[in-house]
Amino acid sequence: MQASHVLSPRQRSAFLDVYRGVAVLLMMIFHFCWDLREFGFLSFAVHDPFWVYFRRAILLLFLSAIGWSAYLSILKTTTRKTPPLHWQRDGKLFASAAIISVVTYFAMPNQWIYFGILHFIFIASILTRPLVRWPLLSALCGAGIISIYQNTGWLHFPQAFSLITQYIPLPNRTLDIVFPFPWIGVVLIGPLLGYLGWQYVTLPQSILTRLLAFMGRHALPFYLLHQLILFSLVAVFKWLYINLI
Template structure:
């Protein structure tokens, strides 16, 4: 059973992500001079996007596995994310070797699935640890590149996508706690979907959130392709 509220939250994250990457691509093709992704406002924009994604991951883990863990289903889904992350690392290494992605969003999601599954039956502990993990990151008690700097000395000084374990895994843990609440389990959008005039719009809005991984992988090649073609005629 799908939770419409969760799918809609993912859809919002996806729409914001596409907007963010489109702005980044406009800069890459020199259509604009915006300081994407590191300028004032753009970092906060990215934080809002990943916050939604990581909360949704924690909620998904809780809703799907808090009662019983289907290890086959879990392994297939986590494997898909991990293979996608590996493909992005390989592709970025050849495309932009000086800034290749060694631990981006998908790498983080795969690791968070593996670690987060241990907490799905302990939502209160998950919330407590979530705040601790976030505190460690926000207070900079550990370097942002922990633990990679301990094992590798040849990673790029700047990477096109990086997610620090601290504080972001804390957001996943908070999502696990949120997913255990009756308010979310009962799905606040379910009654709205029963309304004949709202059923189709809600279904359409939720659709991107149900295919988030595919959209994540495909949207950038499509955007870059469109802008490249446009650059040939402008």
């Protein structure tokens, strides 16, 4: 069975693409189940432990891939002496986050997304970029943030959300929100995966790996469009179920 992996600096890492593609697939499953719940086909609470940990797994994959990708970008810049194109990537993230905010504001003004996953990725990418070129130090800082968050209350701000919405005209509920801690620590650990050479892990050629790699390469378009498609499909099925069955 053939294997797909990075053979030269010109090629992408198939393993990183699949890694990110798994996150995209899990995200689509999560949102599809949410849609089924909204239309009455499933019944569950999003705060149940299973769904809480399911969402955390998605965030863990996405955010560690952010730091990992940033390290590979710096590595490619160093080895090939090509200028980094951070501004292009930052511009896409900023525009995409703005689109999410605008669309959800008009679609659901009482729950619109003003600091979701894309907003966090945009800010975290800029804040963590100076540390990316030192992966061991970056990972140490990231592990420290997570450890402090887990073992103390120093990075917990339980009243922050209500305090912000008290002084800024934002809704008390939002469809998606990502707090900085401990997730910025996960981004900082990401470069260590690149330093350890995970991008060179070989993968068998199969329909599944090719599909996941494709989803990983185009994670941003999938993120922007998947829920519109899934929600519409479930809505149409609901209408057909009510009117034809």
